[in-house]
Amino acid sequence: MxxxxxxxxxxxxxxxxxxxxxxxxxxxxxxxxxxxxxxxxxxxxxxxxxxxxxxxxxxxxxxxxxxxxxxxxxxxxxxxxxxxxxxxxxxxxxxxxxxxxxxxxxxxxxxxxxxxxxxxxxxxxxxxxxxxxxxxxxxxxxxxxxxxxxxxYARLLGYDGDxxxxxxxxxxxxxxxxxxxxxxxxxxxxxxxxxxxxxCTPKDPNCEACPAKGSCLAFANGTQDSIPRLAKRAKITRLLMAAVVVRNNGRVLVRQYADGERWAGLWDFARVDLGVDDKPQDPPPASVVKDVQSRIAALTGLNIEVSPSFVVLEHSVTRYRIRLLAFEGTTLEQTVSASVNSRWVEASSLDELPLSVTARQIAKRLL
Ligand code: SF4
Missing domain, CATH: 1.10.340.30 (Hypothetical protein; domain 2)
Incomplete structure (x- = not known):
């Protein structure tokens, strides 16, 4: 080498x-x-x-x-x-x-x-x-x-490859x-x-104060700003999601993500993916409430009345920029689809469960 x-x-x-x-x-x-x-x-x-x-x-x-x-x-x-x-x-x-x-x-x-x-x-x-x-x-x-x-190391060696x-x-x-x-x-x-x-920080390394400047090839060549070569940035994809805080008789529905899912082991409210959000509409069209209602019903097996109002949370996960619409909903039914690991809990006991970050934010804002 x-x-x-x-x-x-x-x-x-x-x-x-x-x-x-x-x-x-x-x-x-x-x-x-x-x-x-x-x-x-x-x-x-x-x-x-x-x-x-x-x-x-x-x-x-x-x-x-x-x-x-x-x-x-x-x-x-x-x-x-x-x-x-x-x-x-x-x-x-x-x-x-x-x-x-x-x-x-x-x-x-x-x-x-x-x-x-x-x-x-x-x-x-x-x-x-x-x-x-x-x-x-x-x-x-x-x-x-x-x-x-x-x-x-890359700067000390003046290594300009990947x-x-x-x-x-x-x-x-x-x-x-x-x-x-x-x-x-x-x-x-x-x-x-x-x-x-x-x-030797990513931006503006403090070479004058660096104990290694006498040994550093990037410093000698003035290439410390271009080394190390940056990783290619992944293209950002915008997604739209919805979560519904479903209530029944004073309790709320939570589900646990299964092994193999992104948040395996964590609990969340009923959440569905509404697809790519290329042209975000603010506010989203009224038809979104109907869409959420039917998708949440398919996920949980419950007949749910979803309220037309919602709060919006924006967050990023790796290369995804996600707009999450958080609704409230009510149901008279209690038996959730067996394919979902779920519980009906008092809002106060949510503190004891590990929740996804956005589920915790929803709990703070809606409950
Ligand atoms: S001289 Fe500059 S580039 Fe070289 S190791 Fe020190 S801080 Fe990093």
Whole structure:
């Protein structure tokens, strides 16, 4: 790999020394770093996937407070785990945490494996997360590449190919392996992440303050704004959906998403997809109420009177921009279609159920 030719002994010594000196003064004080505990490292790393440090902190504190050990998590119901995860998104992460905790207890006697290969056999643990646990918690050498280090390495190497492609990944993982020192590799990996997160930022990296500027090819060539090459943006699709808070005798209807559905395990009000929303009409045509009524009836098997008024919630999920119309409805029937896992609940008990983010917003606005 030509990109790694200049990474010789002198380069590594200079880079490591300046990075660690910087880390001593500027390393972040994060709650999951307080103790080198593999459980806390694991929970934080899973939460940090697709989520910022600021957003993760309160979730992390609540989660480890409720489930302080892998044994406590292994005994928890998936519903309890999802309730604590509510709002963080990408819920398969929470379901995998619950499954992996059970495997650690049954297959590994409740002790975290200390090697990357064993950790990677657990649900939801990939190469990066395994490397993070092994190096941060056990201080064993294991390379890491995640969003912050991918950007940092690509710039240090002046790598202008696609860093997420097969060739790019090979170069960056090889770099991560070569640059890792034998002494205190966990601290070194944390320093790499912190430099990427706070100095070598996606926009306007602070090169003047960077301890690695003497080793950085992108800085030398003035290409730090074009490296790493950006991933192609997916085209946004607009969708229209409707949810109905169906009432019967003072209680409301909720349904649980089944395995294989996007929000598996979470609860929601009766919700239907109204298709692509290419030309949004504001307000939507009156015919939409009839359409919602018949689709909700098909979903639930109930005869429902849907009110003509509604509130509108807008949100994005991956490449979809969704306009959600939230209605209220009433029914005199109670027997819901057997194909839907449903319950009639008091509005006050919704607090105990893990709801989709928009279902929680609807509950706050309509109930
Ligand atoms: S010199 Fe600039 S581009 Fe290079 S590693 Fe430092 S912050 Fe990133």
């Amino acid at each position: 030509d990109e790694l030719e200049r990474i010789d002994g002198a380069w590594k010594t200079r880079f490591r020394r300046s990075l660690l000196r910087w880390y001593d003064r500027h390393g972040r004080d994060l709650p999951w770093r307080a103790a080198a505990d593999p459980y806390r490292v694991w929970i934080s790393e899973i939460m940090l996937q697709q989520t910022t440090v600021a957003a993760v902190k309160p979730y992390f504190e609540r989660f480890v407070d409720r489930f302080p050990t892998v044994h406590a998590l292994a005994e928890a119901s998936e519903e309890d785990v999802l309730r604590l995860w509510e709002g963080l998104g990408y819920y398969s992460r929470a379901r995998n945490l619950a499954k992996a905790a059970k495997r650690i207890v049954t297959d590994f006697n409740g002790r975290f494996p200390e090697d990357v290969e064993s950790l990677r056999t657990l649900p939801g643990i990939g190469r990066y997360t395994a490397g993070a646990i092994v190096s941060f918690a056990f201080d064993r050498p294991a390379p890491i590449v995640e969003a912050n280090t991918l950007r940092l 860093p997420r492609g097969t060739a790019g990944q090979r170069v960056l993982w090889a770099f991560a392996e070569q640059v890792l020192p034998k002494a205190r590799p966990g601290r070194f990996n944390q320093a790499l992440i912190d430099l990427g997160a706070t100095v």
